[in-house]
Amino acid sequence: MLVIIGFLAVAIVFAFIEVPSLVKRKLRKELWAFYILLTAGILLNIAEGLHWKLPNPLSIIVAVYKPISNIIFRLLK
Structure with a gap:
């Protein structure tokens, strides 16, 4: 619970620092x-602070490019 409160506190501090300048300059897309x-x-x-298992983005990249690399290596042999 302390982890959640800590991360939310940091997020609120960042929002209080950044949001007023974005609103003042009317940067709506940047605010979103x-x-x-x-x-x-x-x-x-x-999620990381609560030690949940998160998927690794590299696994998706490997799954996409591995068949392509196999095809290229077979063509080069």
Whole structure:
């Protein structure tokens, strides 16, 4: 529980620092991007802090490119 509170506190501090300048300059798209990325980051940090098993993004990249590399290696032999 302390992990969740800590990450949320940090997120709130970042929001209080960044959001006023984005609103003042009327940067709506950047504000949406900031909120989306901040939320994604906080959710991933909380999941990691609670020791949940998270998928590795590299596994997806390997799954996509491994068949292509096998085809290329077979063609080069």
